[in-house]
Amino acid sequence: MSRVQTKGVEKQISLPWREAFRISMRSIVIRFGRAIITVSGVVLGIAFLMSVLTSALASSASGMEMDAAVRARQAWLVAMSIIVCGVGIMNSMFMSVTERFREIGTMKCLGALDSFVVRLFLIESGLMGVVGSLAGILLGFVSMALATSVRRGFGWVAHIRGDQLLEYLAFSMAVGVIVSIAAAIPPAVRAARMPPAAALRIEI
Amino acid sequence: MAVATKDAGAVEYTVRTRDVVKEYVMGKVTVRALNGVTLDIYRGEYLSIMGPSGSGKSTLFNMIGGLDKPSSGSVFIDETDMAQLDASELAWLRCRKIGYIFQTFNLIPVMTALENVTLPMIFAGATSDEMLDRGKELLELVGLGDRLHHKPMELSGGQQQRVAIARSLANDPAIVLADEPTGNLDLKTGKEIITLLKQLNTERGVTIISATHDLKMLDVSDRIVWIRDGQVERVESRESVKLAVGEVEGEEAG
Numbered sequence: 001m002s003r004v005q006t007k008g009v010e011k012q013i014s015l016p017w018r019e020a021f022r023i024s025m026r027s028i029v030i031r032f033g034r035a036i037i038t039v040s041g042v043v044l045g046i047a048f049l050m051s052v053l054t055s056a057l058a059s060s061a062s063g064m065e066m067d068a069a070v071r072a073r074q075a076w077l078v079a080m081s082i083i084v085c086g087v088g089i090m091n092s093m094f095m096s097v098t099e100r101f102r103e104i105g106t107m108k109c110l111g112a113l114d115s116f117v118v119r120l121f122l123i124e125s126g127l128m129g130v131v132g133s134l135a136g137i138l139l140g141f142v143s144m145a146l147a148t149s150v151r152r153g154f155g156w157v158a159h160i161r162g163d164q165l166l167e168y169l170a171f172s173m174a175v176g177v178i179v180s181i182a183a184a185i186p187p188a189v190r191a192a193r194m195p196p197a198a199a200l201r202i203e204i
Numbered sequence: 205m206a207v208a209t210k211d212a213g214a215v216e217y218t219v220r221t222r223d224v225v226k227e228y229v230m231g232k233v234t235v236r237a238l239n240g241v242t243l244d245i246y247r248g249e250y251l252s253i254m255g256p257s258g259s260g261k262s263t264l265f266n267m268i269g270g271l272d273k274p275s276s277g278s279v280f281i282d283e284t285d286m287a288q289l290d291a292s293e294l295a296w297l298r299c300r301k302i303g304y305i306f307q308t309f310n311l312i313p314v315m316t317a318l319e320n321v322t323l324p325m326i327f328a329g330a331t332s333d334e335m336l337d338r339g340k341e342l343l344e345l346v347g348l349g350d351r352l353h354h355k356p357m358e359l360s361g362g363q364q365q366r367v368a369i370a371r372s373l374a375n376d377p378a379i380v381l382a383d384e385p386t387g388n389l390d391l392k393t394g395k396e397i398i399t400l401l402k403q404l405n406t407e408r409g410v411t412i413i414s415a416t417h418d419l420k421m422l423d424v425s426d427r428i429v430w431i432r433d434g435q436v437e438r439v440e441s442r443e444s445v446k447l448a449v450g451e452v453e454g455e456e457a458g
Contacts, residue, residue: 013295014329026314106310109271110371111299111327113292196298197271199310200262200383 015116024123031096035128038092042132043139045085046176049078050140051147053168058148061159082175086183093125093187097194104191105198114192121188122181129180133173140172217280218379218411219245219268224277226263226434237263239434240277245413247378250405250424253415255431262383264431265415269304269381270297282378299327303372303410307384309364311356317343317367318352324374342370346400362393369400373410380404382414386421398424 028035052074059066097104104117145157226238238260245251245268255261266272267279270286279286281297289297298304303324311320321342322335330338343349346366356364365385372380382401386394402424405412414421422428422445430437 012329013292013299013327015327019326023312023314030314102308102310103312106304106306106312107323108295109298109304110324111295113295116327195272197266199304199306200266200271 013111013113015112015119020116020119020123021127024120024127027120027124028127034092034096038089039128039132039135041085041088041092042129042176042180043136045081045179046133046136046172047140047143048081049175050137050168050172051144052078052140053172054141054144055148057160057164057168058145058152058156060161060164061156062152082179086179089125089128089180089183090186093121093184094190097121097187097191100191101194101198101201104194105196105200108194108196109199117192117194118188121191122184125180125184125188126177129177130173132180133176136176137169137172216247217244218247218282219243219413220280221264221267222278222280224264224267224274224279226260226267226272227275236434238267238274241267241431241434241436243429243436243439245411246426248405248409248411249426250402250412251414251427251429252421252425253413253429253431254417254422255437256417259431260434261415261431263434265381265383265413268413269302270294295327299324300375301378303374303377303380305365305368305372305380305382305385307387309356309361309368309388311364311367311371313356316353316355317348317359317370320356320367321371321374324371328375338374339370342373343367345373346370360393361389362396365389365393365397366400369397369404373404373408377410379411379413382412382416384416384418385414386416386418391420394418395420 056066056071107117148156221241221243224238224241225236228235228237241260241264243264253261253264263272267274268281270279270281273287281301284297286294311317312323315323318336318339322330322339325335325338340349340352343352346369348363348366348370351359351363356367359367365388369380369385380401385401386397389397398418398420401412401414404410405424414425422442425442427439427441428445429439
């Protein structure tokens with residue numbers, strides 16, 4: 001097997017997306033407790049975002065405009081909470097990488113490329129982001145809707161602008177997923193750099 | 205290359221090391237784990253690397269297995285210089301040419317026995333049907349045909365190691381590297397695993413290289429490399445090793 005001969009076959013290592021998704025989903029399920037904690041960070045961050053957007057929805061449904069200063073302050077608060085949520089995800093994923101040193105080393109011994117490891121971790125985080133965002137959207141919308149209705153009654157719900165709602169839903173979803181994936185990048189890169197010899201280590 | 209004509213006396217080597225040195229820098233101190241190891245390993249042999257802790261046994265094992273690069277000297281696997289290979293070529297090598305067995309079994313906990321065995325096949329791009337057929341065949345070979353869908357936590361240590369052995373054969377490798385395969389197993393199970401490895405060696409002609417303290421391994425090895433303080437102390441063949449194995453607690457130890 002000379003170097004010239006391997007040139008053509010070196011691209012023949014692959015990790016199909018379907019398999020990668022399967023492995024990532026299972027990894028989440030087996031570490032369910034940890035996953036819940038990570039996901040709840042996303043849920044709370046996105047819930048806050050969605051609640052702010054819902055109050056904006058309520059305002060426009062009632063024909064009122066929100067004060068620009070109030071909106072700016074709210075935007076800042078939401079941005080901060082999203083950052084905190086991202087930091088939490090990053091921390092949780094770093095812990096996960098450290099604990100899974102042997103698994104990662106073993107995969108490398110079986111022939112996994114660095115990019116496969118990155119792919120697995122980003123998919124895991126992305127999936128948690130999707131689930132967390134959905135839960136957060138629901139939680140944020142319902143809680144703010146109830147809070148608003150205490151003062152103004154439920155009448156405004158009928159006048160919600162469909163296009164605005166859709167826009168806010170998509171936006172919240174996008175923010176949740178993008179932050180989850182972005183926050184997982186440094187841990188995923190750390191995982192990819194794990195040497196195959198890590199599989200042989202006795203302790204962390 | 206291996207396809208050249210062989211005369212009666214020619215021997216094929218799977219792994220050759222030439223004056224391999226490995227140094228680790230730990231703060232101000234440089235530790236020489238390997239101090240110039242030159243070794244030739246024949247195709248199809250069962251080789252055991254034996255030595256006390258700290259002898260460089262594991263480091264040598266890492267070199268031979270393509271898990272680490274030497275500080276100086278060369279390692280050739282099938283006449284290919286490891287130092288010339290880039291990351292994806294090394295990954296290809298680990299996927300197709302070398303199978304690994306670990307002391308801690310190292311099965312992926314989220315996957316069943318069958319999925320663990322077929323994982324290297326996924327990397328090698330096998331189709332779903334091929335993978336399932338071959339996976340079942342390998343698990344039956346190691347005696348676990350009835351435990352295809354069990355997860356590692358549902359299997360005993362010996363069974364997990366058998367799955368690991370089946371996994372190491374997934375892509376029909378030329379070399380199987382075993383790092384202390386019996387280290388976490390009791391005497392009886394350890395003996396079963398060693399017997400299984402020898403069986404695979406003789407029946408399939410796969411070269412087995414094992415780093416071990418386990419004296420039971422001496423009995424099945426074709427050659428034994430004794431390593432001490434980062435150097436090869438001696439290499440002996442099975443015939444020249446005198447072994448007297450006794451009984452332990454009523455059970456035959458070897």
